[in-house]
Amino acid sequence: MSEQRSEQGSDWSSSTSGNGEYADVNGVRLYYELHGEGRPLVLLHGGLGSGEMFGPVLPVFAAGHQVILPDLQAHGRTADVDRPLTLEAMADDIAALITHLGHDEADVVGYSLGGGVAFHLALRHPDKVRRLVTCSAHVRTDAIYAEMRAQQGQVTGAAAEMMKGTPMYELYQRVAPRPEDFPRLLDKIGALMAVPFDLTDEVRGLQVPTLVMCGDADMAPPSHYVEVFGLLDGGLRDGGWTGEGRPKGGHALAVIPGATHYDVFLSPLFAASAVDFLDRD
Template structure:
C-alpha cells in the first residue's frame, strides 16, 4: 500500500519521560517482551498504525516520538543520531526495561543502529529497516534532493502527510520549518558506519525494500559485514552468521511504504521471536 495518511486509529497509552535533557513522548501498546519502535524522519510513532496491532499482539510495543518529531518538542541541540540513540538508552533505564528489542525504520533505523553500537548491553535484538550505513550508498538523485531540504520548503509541504501529522500533534506546530532545517543539516552530513556495524554484538535483522532509497546490493553488503552471505547456511544452520544476524529484502515495496507493510511486521516478528541459538 502507499501511505497517504499518517493518522491511526490504534489506541495506546501515551506518556512523557524526562531523559537525557529531553521530554520524550512514547506510547505503549500490548503486552509481552518489550519492543521499542522508532519512526522515520518527519514522522512519529503513528506512522506504524497499520502494523501496530500485529506487533502488539506478541510484544509490549513502546512507540517513541524522537527529538523534534510528533509529540516530542524540539530542544536546543542539533539532530544527531548518536544523541538520539542516547535518548533511547536513557528511556530504557527510565522504564526499567530488561533488554528490550529495538526496531527502527529509516531515521529510526539509524538511531537504532547507533544505540546497538553504543549500548549493546541494554538491548535484546535489533531490526534496522531502510537504514543505510554509508551516506554515499543512497542514489545520487536522492542525495541531491536531501541536500535541498530546509525550512524554506515548509510552505510547499502543506499537502503532505508529514506536515499534516506535525500540525495535528506537535506541541509547537510552528516549529515545522525548524525541523526541516535540522533534518536537512543531518542528511547533509557524510558518515560511514562500516567498522561499527561489523563489530555489532546485538543480533540484527537488516530489512530493506527491493526498491529502497539505496540499492539492494548495499543491504547485502551490510549483511556481509555481519558475517552473512559468505557460505552455505548448512542443514543445521551451522553456516549462518555467527552473531545471529539475518537479512530480508521485501518484494514490491519502496522506502515510502515498507513501514506499513504486513511483510515488514511478519519478518520483524519472525526474527524477534525465534529461539536464541
Template sequence: MTYADVNGINLYFETHGTGRPLVLLHGGLGSGEMFAPILPALTDHHQVILVDVQGHGRTADIDRPLDVRLMADDVAALIDHLGLDRPDVVGYSLGGGIAFNVAIRHPEKVGRLVAASANIRRSAIYPDMLAQQGQVSAAAAEFMKETPMYEAYQRLAPRPEDFPRLLDKIGQAMAQDFDFTEEVRGLQVPTLVVAADADMAPPSHFVEVFNLLDGGLRDGGWGGEGRPKGGHALAILPGLTHYDLFMSPLFATATLAFLDQDR
C-alpha cells in the same frame, strides 16, 4: 499522554500490548503513529513502546542537532527510565539509524535489533535522492503544507510553529557525511537488516551490511551451521519502496519471525 524526562529531553512515548518489550522507532518527519497499520500484529505477543524522537510528533525539539547517536542515547535512557530488561529495538529509516546506534553504543541494553531502510553510509543513497535531500530546509515549509507530514506535525507537535526549524535540522543532518561501517562490523546484538527491493539505496548495499555481520559469505549448511555467527539475518522485501515498507504486513511478519525465533 506519557513523557519521560531523560538525557536532557522530554521524550514522548506510548505503550501498547503485553509481552516481551519492543521499542519501535519511526522515520524522519513522522511519529510513532505511522506504525498504526502494523501495530496490532506487533502487539499480539509484545509490549510495544512507541517513541516520538527529538523534534518529531509530540516530542518538542531541543537545542542540539538531529544526530542519530544523540537520539540513540535518548532511547537508551528511556530503556533505563522504564526499567526494561534488554528490550528488542526496531527502527525504520531515521529510526533504523537510531536503532543501529542504540545497539552500537549500548549493547548491554538491547536484546535483538531490527534496522529497516537504514543505510550505513551516506554515499549508498542514489545520487538523485541525495540531490533531493539537499533541497530540504525551512524554505521548503510552504511547499509542504499540503503533505501528510505537515498535517500530522500541526496536529501533534507541542510547538507547531517549529516545522520550518525541523526541516532545517533534517536538511543539515542529511547533508553530513557518515559511514558506520566499522561500528556495524563490531555489532554484538543479533541484527535483522531489512530493506525494500526498491529502497532509497540499492539492495546491494543492504547485502553489504549483511556481509559486515558475517552473512552471505558461505553456504548456510543443512543445520544452519554456516549462518552468521552472531545470529544476524537479512530480509529484502518484494514489491515495496522506502515509503511504504513501514506499514507493510511483510515488514511486521519478517520482524516478528526474527524476534521470536528460538525464544
C-alpha cells in the same frame, strides 16, 4: 537514514491512541506510548514522522510484546530542544527511556531515521538491546542514489510551504506541541543529512543479533543491504542443512517485495519478518 520526500501513497490514517506519557530524559521531554504485553519492544519511526505512522501494523507487534512507541526529538508530540538533531543523541535518549521504564534491555525495531537511531543504540548501548531490526537504514552516505542525495541537500526550513498537504506536515500540525516549529525541524533534518557518514567498521563490530531489512525499490539498492549483511558474516557461504553456515552472530536479511522507502513500513511483511526474527530462540 531519513525521508526527504512526501510519503505519497502511504496510508497513515490508522493512527495509534495518542494517549501516551512523557519521560524526562537527557533534557528532552520524550513522548511515548505503551501497547500490548510481553517482552519490551521499542519501535522507532522515520524522519518527519512519529510513532503514529506504525498504526496499521502496530497490532502485529503488540500481539505478543509490550511495544514502546516513542516520538523522537522534535518529532510528533516530542518538542524540540536546544541541541542539534543527531543519531547519537537520539540513541542515548532511547537508552535512557528503556532504563526509565524499568527494563534492563529491549528488542529494537527502527525504520529509516529510526533505523539509524537503532544502529547507534546497539553500537553505543549494546547492553540495552536484545535483538535489533533496522529497515531502510543505509550505513554509508554514498549508498543512496545520487539524485536522492541531491534532494536531501535541498531540505531546509524554506521547504515547509511546499510540504503543506503531505502526511508529514499534516501529522506535525495535528500533534506537535509547537506546530510552528516545522521549518525548524526541516532545518535540523537537513543539517543531519548533510553530514557524511560511513558506519562500515562499526557494523562489523555489532554485538547484537541484527535483521537487516529493506524494500526492493528502496532509497539505496538491495545490493547495499546485502553488503551490510556481508559485514555481519552473512551470505559468505552455504547455510548448511542445519544452519551451521549461517552468520555466527544470528544475523539475518530480508528484502520486502513490492516496497519502496516510502511505504515499506506499512507492509505486512515488514511487521511479520521483524516479529519472526525477534521471537526466534
